[in-house]
Amino acid sequence: MSPRRTRRPPEPAPRPPGPERLESWPDGEWVIRPVPGAATAKTYRCPGCDQEIPPGMPHLVAWPSLDPGPAERRHWHRPCWQRRMQRRPGRRVGR
Numbered sequence: 001m002s003p004r005r006t007r008r009p010p011e012p013a014p015r016p017p018g019p020e021r022l023e024s025w026p027d028g029e030w031v032i033r034p035v036p037g038a039a040t041a042k043t044y045r046c047p048g049c050d051q052e053i054p055p056g057m058p059h060l061v062a063w064p065s066l067d068p069g070p071a072e073r074r075h076w077h078r079p080c081w082q083r084r085m086q087r088r089p090g091r092r093v094g095r
């Protein structure tokens with residue numbers, strides 16, 4: 001007789017009530033949090049276009065859902081986030 005119990009996998013943490021959402025991308029799942037312009041008080045640098053995101057500009061914060069360390073958080077312009085998969089390194093977009 002095997003007393004082995006079926007171990008339940010830990011329940012996924014309930015989604016925070018905030019506006020975060022999960023997006024699936026070819027490089028994994030990312031948590032996206034929109035940041036209204038009024039909530040920003042400092043300048044960030046967008047990794048998509050390497051331009052600054054000035055205070056007051058609505059943008060978004062993205063971090064990998066599997067590795068939600070603060071160091072992994074990146075502030076993006078919204079369009080840059082949407083386009084990031086089209087800007088592959090080494091591939092030149094014509095024009």
Ligand SMILES: [Zn+2]
Nearest residue numbers: 046049077080
């Ligand atoms: Zn940008």
